[in-house]
Amino acid sequence: MPGYFINILMLNTELFEQVDFEVNLKFEKIIEDLLKDQYSIIDTFFDASEIEILRTATLQKFEEDQFKKSAIGNRTNEVIEKAIRGDFILWIDEQKADRAESIFFTKINNLVAYLNKTCFMGILHKEFHYAVYPTGTFYKRHLDTFQNDSRRKLSIVCYLNEENWLTTNGGELVIYKPYGGEEVIYPMPGRVVIFESQVLEHEVKKVTNDQRLSITGWLKTR
């Protein structure tokens, strides 16, 4: 499988001694994982207080009924298909970001800048939505670049569940590895999963208890 990443630090560390550049070890780990496995799991991307703020904002919006039934496909081609996915989503407008969303985008934008600088990723666009999976819902195995969005390069999922989220609640993200095998990832609060949108099929197992909260999005090239 072709990877999208050239990590320039691996090629030439000295280059960065001439420009104003600070190595970020957290981001380097993500890049290393992506190069090796095409996905990365980061348990401390957001800290507990940030997750709390994001969770509260998500629940408030959900309760205000701003979410609509998720749709298969993109915004111009929406076909509601409950048999495939059952989550409720709300797209986030970065231009109108509230306090919680600003916290979120500050971190994401730092990562994007780093990827563009060190890996020449050419990320120009991004799109993110809140997602709530009530008990009984799931998202069947799929690739994130279905239909007409080949610009999606990296998928990012951030889990906003309560601190006491139980692994027995279901809602695991399963990533299917291209050469066999699978990675089962529990949606623990603060955890972020990043993976190559065009390569890795994945699914969200049925939520069997509680509701599963997240922000999901995509980094896109031109």
Ligand SMILES: O=C(O)CCC(=O)C(=O)O
């Ligand atoms: O919430 C997750 O773990 C993954 C969600 C997902 O696959 C999607 O929204 O495309």
Ligand SMILES: [Fe+2]
């Ligand atoms: Fe997906």
